[in-house]
Amino acid sequence: MANIQDKIADLLKEVETSDINSLDQLEEFRIQFLGSKNILKPLFADLKSVPNKDKKLVGQQINSLKQAAQERFDQVKVSLEETGETKEKIDFSRPGEPKEIGARHPISIVRNEIISIFERIGYGVSEGPEVEDDWHNFSALNFPPEHPARDMQDTFFVEKGEREMALRTHTSSVQVRVMENNKPPIRTISPGRVYRNEAISARAHCFFHQVEGLFIDKDVSFADLKQTLLYFAQEMFGDKAKIRLRPSYFPFTEPSAEVDVSCTICNGDGCNVCKYTGWLEILGCGMVDPNVLTSAGIDPEEYSGFAFGMGIERIAQLKYRVNDLRLYSENDVRFLKQFKSAF
Ligand code: PHE
Numbered sequence: 220m221a222n223i224q225d226k227i228a229d230l231l232k233e234v235e236t237s238d239i240n241s242l243d244q245l246e247e248f249r250i251q252f253l254g255s256k257n258i259l260k261p262l263f264a265d266l267k268s269v270p271n272k273d274k275k276l277v278g279q280q281i282n283s284l285k286q287a288a289q290e291r292f293d294q295v296k297v298s299l300e301e302t303g304e305t306k307e308k309i310d311f312s313r314p315g316e317p318k319e320i321g322a323r324h325p326i327s328i329v330r331n332e333i334i335s336i337f338e339r340i341g342y343g344v345s346e347g348p349e350v351e352d353d354w355h356n357f358s359a360l361n362f363p364p365e366h367p368a369r370d371m372q373d374t375f376f377v378e379k380g381e382r383e384m385a386l387r388t389h390t391s392s393v394q395v396r397v398m399e400n401n402k403p404p405i406r407t408i409s410p411g412r413v414y415r416n417e418a419i420s421a422r423a424h425c426f427f428h429q430v431e432g433l434f435i436d437k438d439v440s441f442a443d444l445k446q447t448l449l450y451f452a453q454e455m456f457g458d459k460a461k462i463r464l465r466p467s468y469f470p471f472t473e474p475s476a477e478v479d480v481s482c483t484i485c486n487g488d489g490c491n492v493c494k495y496t497g498w499l500e501i502l503g504c505g506m507v508d509p510n511v512l513t514s515a516g517i518d519p520e521e522y523s524g525f526a527f528g529m530g531i532e533r534i535a536q537l538k539y540r541v542n543d544l545r546l547y548s549e550n551d552v553r554f555l556k557q558f559k560s561a562f
């Protein structure tokens with residue numbers, strides 16, 4: 220009992236009188252008296268052999284010793300800080316480190332620009348799910364049951380509970396949803412990610428982005444479609460851009476066309492980007508097939524409309540002259556930070 224109290228008294232003396240004149244010494248003090256293996260810990264073990272009647276008193280003495288160590292530490296720390304012992308270590312003349320400002324992804328920039336171009340002529344934006352059912356991705360769009368696009372080669376199928384679903388292969392699925400849920404007139408664009416089971420290369424990827432456009436009203440004609448697409452091409456690629464339509468086929472439009480824009484690199488004179496044709500393909504389009512209108516609950520006798528769909532990566536490639544699709548999903552900051560835009 221006397222023994223342990225002597226030890227406490229000695230340690231208290233040490234706490235109160237030890238020399239602490241630098242941060243290093245303060246750290247030594249902290250380790251010795253307050254650290255996880257501090258020298259006060261064995262005292263609690265010794266406490267077990269103290270007779271019960273004295274345990275409370277000795278316990279309190281150990282606690283005040285601990286407290287004294289903490290107080291000395293706090294007090295010396297403050298005074299070292301005041302005398303500049305810690306401040307000295309900060310060099311206020313060092314130049315600051317500039318914060319890097321992030322850049323928007325080129326796909327987002329082009330998507331936002333496309334949205335803005337169509338918003339200016341009254342189009343709204345609608346979105347739909349990426350995991351889609353057969354009806355919205357294929358059947359309602361007039362794909363016959365044996366159509367090759369449904370094949371495993373192109374479509375990623377997924378199971379959702381009991382149902383077989385697909386990762387949507389195009390944003391045309393959203394036009395079905397919009398027609399099912401809205402009465403004409405309808406004027407909307409649907410940007411989004413789509414998936415196709417393709418080997419990844421510079422020219423193909425298993426996912427990419429599209430923007431679908433849909434316009435349904437009374438007396439909508441092919442001339443309206445052409446004028447809308449010319450407006451888009453000139454807003455996107457400049458006043459001098461020209462468009463050309465080539466007949467094509469999609470199950471959900473009739474007639475259908477593929478649209479080329481005059482080469483953005485050589486202005487139509489011919490270069491290796493346009494393979495000396497002067498034209499670059501940018502989108503697919505057509506008049507919405509009456510079967511599609513009927514499937515979505517719109518009377519084709521009363522209404523007509525057009526739809527178009529374009530790949531955002533494709534537009535971005537032409538705008539920024541990027542020729543490897545993989546760059547868009549590799550997240551290489553050196554690539555991404557080159558794109559500055561108002562969109
Ligand atoms: N969905 C078609 C595709 O992915 C594009 C398209 C959209 C064509 C709308 C015509 C009308 O290739």
